[in-house]
Amino acid sequence: MGHLEDSLDQCIKCNVCMTACPVAAVSPHFPGPKVVGPQAQRFRHADQPVPDASVDYCSGCRVCNEVCPAGVRIAELNARARAQLVAAQGQSLRNRIIARAGLVGRLSSGPHAPLLNMGLGLRPLRWVMEQVIQIHRDAPLPPASRHTFGHWFRQRGQRRGLRQVVYYHGCSTQYYEPWVGQAAVAVLEHNGFEVIVPDQDCCGLPLLSNGDFRSAERQHRYNVAQLIPYVRQGIPVVGTSTSCILTLKEEAPELLDLTSQEVADVAAHTYDIFEFLRTLAERNELKTDFRAISRTLPYHPPCQLRAHRIGLPALDVLSLIPGLRLVESQAACCGIAGTYGLKREKYALAMAVGAPLFQFVRESGSDLALCDSETCRWQISHATGVTTKHPIEILAAAYGL
Structure with a gap:
């Protein structure tokens, strides 16, 4: 777990991250990336309590990483510190629920989805949710879909193409926005690809963001096991959720310190869908x-x-x-x-x-x-x-x- 922590020594205290941080600009609870990141990291050790609960106010947006001239991995340092905080103090019921996007999606979608969506639109119920599990009454909760993307894909059947591509749909497309996946499949098939949709779990990003690294690692290893047979055949993996794809490519391997060849190979052959399509265009292969x-x-x-x-x-x-x-x-x-x-x-x-x-x-x-x-x-x-x-x-x- 060394290389992320090692990056803190590159911090030159220039305060660029402090100026750019969108959370510090609006919140008195978050003293800023430099303070909570590399500065506090020097006092964090595995054998002592995390000294700063304010790390939980880091949103993980990575703006600090983007602007840092020295390449300090501030957002990742904060994510690991939050995981240490969760390991020491436990996790709230609210965070346990919202971090399990796949489970929540499975329970929300299906024939009962219209009734559930109607209930979530009732202000008294949202007030109760806020009091009991501390999800804000006005929080943008997406309506669940009656039919999942996977159901649609199985019903229509896989269609042959000259080349193959694996589609990682993620939880949002599977349970809330199946039309996004349908559009992706249509575009890929129009460009001559046979689209493969293997079994897959949540990418684990909500778990990582809420400090449950152990559960996130289980999900990531499951996804790698499902994707690696295709990657070894030279079949690329693409996804429409740019956050899910970043998690497969970089966030989960780095935060969890996963160094196996299978993890590295899946990361190297996974692409944001427009990154993939742009490469086709550059080769004059995009219709x-x-x-x-x-x-x-x-x-x-x-x-x-x-x-x-x-x-x-x-x-x-x-x-x-x-x-x-x-x-x-x-x-x-x-x-x-x-x-x-x-x-x-x-x-x-x-x-x-x-x-x-x-x-x-x-x-x-x-x-x-x-x-x-x-x-x-x-x-x-x-x-x-x-x-x-x-x-x-x-x-x-x-x-x-």
């Missing part, structure tokens, strides 16, 4: 039989996408669509940070962090905004009333699929 879409749309590249360090592949690919113009948000973060903004004590902070983004979307005058992250989309729609979509939905529409 460009697009219909014109004469629209100007606001686009927010979420924190987890920027953490991939791959630029803005969705912008690059969608720029090929005639008539379509995307205006990039310059906001640092939407504030939701996965499960962070759902919590009663952090909801107001999340809304304050996201305020510049919400203003950007409102001032665009558009009734539609694009974002690669599901929780960011739910947060933007919650705050602005504007419909949000994954960029893959626009690409599918341009293909006429």
